[in-house]
Ligand SMILES: Nc1ncnc2c1ncn2[C@@H]1O[C@H](COP(=O)(O)OP(=O)(O)O)[C@@H](O)[C@H]1O
């Protein structure tokens with residue numbers, strides 16, 4: 012028993028039949044009872060990983076352990092998992108009750124109808140779909156189908172729940188509501204959950220921990236806020252954060268960081284934040300929009316192309332060195348489109364990335 | 373899940389077993405037998421002599437000639453009529469499904485039974501058709517008993533039977549044409565004729581190509597309708613003999629299975645060739 | 661008053677003429693089967709018999725074992741339909757939902773065989789059946805038709821339109837393949853399966869050349885073969901031939917009128933795939 016590594020993935024690789032290397036040497040672990048988000052852009056291999064965890068797909072190499080036992084050669088039905096599919100995959104010809112009962116009435120350990128019904132009804136109560144029992148999935152709204160899918164996944168009392176972009180088919184408002192519900196439900200049941208999403212906000216709000224993928228490789232495996240404050244690399248810094256981070260091309264030479272129209276002394280940076288020595292060469296200086304603000308004198312001067320209102324804040328959009336950049340200011344700031352402003356960066360909050368995307372500062 | 377699920381073979385087993393014994397084996401065997409002579413129980417190798425025999429047999433050439441003529445006339449005629457009728461049903465009338473249901477009837481009915489009916493309709497003396505022709509002061513030939521009319525008779529019957537399938541498939545294709553095309557055409561003030569030639573026809577080309585080949589292949593296999601019309605004969609004095617008739621005759625009646633199989637191989641090759649042409653044509657058209 | 665649209669009028673007239681041409685043989689068949697012998701051969705021809713000679717049917721049943729033909733036809737058509745559908749169902753399931761080495765080869769072989777005309781193999785199949793001594797038996801009548809690549813292919817495209825995740829979900833729910841087939845695949849494709857069954861039954865009912873080859877005993881004949889031999893035997897008794905033809909066609913026509921939408925849709929879907 013090792014509750015810290017209730018789910019453990021070791022050096023997992025998947026090469027599809029057509030030669031496409033979807034997962035390249037991925038390792039991570041999940042603590043018992045945690046809700047972990049697998050985050051990443053579309054096509055990065057999230058579904059592939061989930062399918063391998065479920066046993067719907069064979070890994071090319073590597074190992075998957077549930078509760079310290081390898082499950083690579085265990086059939087999906089014997090892995091004690093629940094799976095909520097992106098399109099829910101409810102059986103259209105069965106009623107909600109029959110859908111939820113189905114896992115209990117098939118396979119080797121099938122149980123008598125009335126007992127299955129009893130259990131199914133319990134889970135339907137938990138997911139608040141009791142009154143839909145006799146409806147067919149086709150007549151349900153997206154949110155209702157979602158709950159049916161979850162009830163069906165939970166009814167076998169699995170140890171691990173896998174959810175593949177369960178909210179992507181819902182409209183924006185419902186998505187917010189249901190993601191709260193899912194988190195509460197999962198915590199109430201106490202089940203270890205892997206939740207796949209491509210939506211960073213969703214991941215940040217729901218996950219105890221987030222694993223960010225790109226191109227079949229883990230980019231960062233961390234607590235939510237760290238993706239924001241301490242991104243591992245250029246990809247993470249750009250993937251997480253809304254509005255997206257500003258990037259400036261700079262050149263480092265002999266203790267000076269030179270941009271197209273600004274210069275920063277390396278000595279002005281926070282020594283403790285250096286990951287390694289800063290050598291001369293080309294870098295990207297990245298700064299989150301809320302850390303580059305209008306000031307009397309600043310690093311950058313620019314004309315504001317556009318001002319966008321987002322709730323309590325405003326985004327000042329400007330072009331610098333041919334690239335669009337943003338500054339996030341509060342609602343009262345009187346700057347208008349067309350104004351010329353100076354913008355100052357908080358140097359203890361900027362990042363420096365090499366051309367390969369490695370973070371240096 | 374295993375990437376090589378061997379249990380699949382279990383599910384496929386019945387299909388594979390039957391297909392092996394009743395599709396693959398007979399093809400090979402037909403091919404082999406076409407190089408053998410003698411009765412079924414005592415076949416021996418004779419090389420190409422069966423092929424030599426059929427190629428010098430006037431009966432074979434008559435069968436091929438009839439079959440090709442039948443295909444070349446009945447297929448385009450039936451197709452042209454079908455296109456007209458399908459377009460009328462689709463564009464002009466309200467009771468679409470009534471007409472569709474009516475026109476499809478021959479497809480589900482036994483060719484033998486309806487062929488017997490046609491035998492009486494075509495009867496030279498008291499048949500309905502000739503009664504009608506005489507009433508209109510048109511020539512009333514002896515459809516069944518005059519050898520020179522046999523081919524015409526089976527062509528007419530062939531057209532009658534093949535409308536059903538054509539119309540239904542064409543209706544399916546017409547329904548698949550995006551109605552917005554017509555809306556736009558209407559906006560530009562296109563007439564009904566223009567709509568048909570400029571929008572409908574180009575969209576129907578793949579379907580027509582498909583029907584053309586399906587019909588030609590079916591035409592090459594014509595047997596049952598001749599059998600029914602002429603009461604088990606291939607017309608008076610074998611005047612309407614066809615490829616399959618020839619094969620049946622050589623196989624079952626004359627008892628020279630080798631010759632029959634040589635003719636089968638030739639028929640098979642012709643059909644393969646038509647299918648091959650279809651594939652090419654479909655690719656060229658852009659395929660589906 | 662509404663303006664007369666000439667195009668529409670012409671269309672209606674043409675359609676009406678062809679509809680009459682299509683339906684007339686059926687009408688003539690049914691009416692002719694109720695005429696007296698004289699009425700079938702008078703000049704000018706009779707269309708509506710003076711009074712319906714229902715006794716024609718009694719004569720047909722007396723002169724040839726039509727009841728037996730019905731039974732034989734019903735048995736062969738049903739058995740081929742049920743067994744071939746069952747085989748096609750299993751095969752299509754494997755092709756759609758399972759992954760295995762050699763699937764591509766199987767698919768190519770089956771598709772090529774789909775193009776082989778039945779007439780090219782029917783005689784050698786006759787030979788096979790004759791050699792295992794199955795002439796004049798039910799088994800001989802159905803054996804080569806217990807698998808239909810065509811319907812398997814049809815079902816494959818039908819099952820292919822069901823989302824793959826449904827199968828995955830069933831696997832995770834712990835269903836075996838067998839349970840998946842019977843509790844999910846079959847109920848979900850009821851319509852398609854039923855249509856295939858109808859089409860298969862109809863073509864079984866109308867089969868002619870194969871039963872002609874493998875049966876020569878009267879008691880084993882199918883309807884169409886019985887009908888042709890009856891037509892030769894009853895020679896000049898036109899009204900009886902037409903009555904017998906009616907007997908052959910009517911059951912299928914009734915089936916057709918009940919399920920016309922399904923049948924037509926099934927055929928369209930079937931064949932556009934090419
Ligand atoms: N069966 C397959 N064969 C080949 N490539 C595949 C297959 N399934 C997915 N892929 C590819 O693998 C990559 C990862 O896919 P997936 O795991 O579905 O991504 P995600 O769920 O993160 O959007 C994609 O580039 C996709 O095109």
Ligand SMILES: [Mg+2]
Nearest residue numbers: 057058059175
């Ligand atoms: Mg995915």
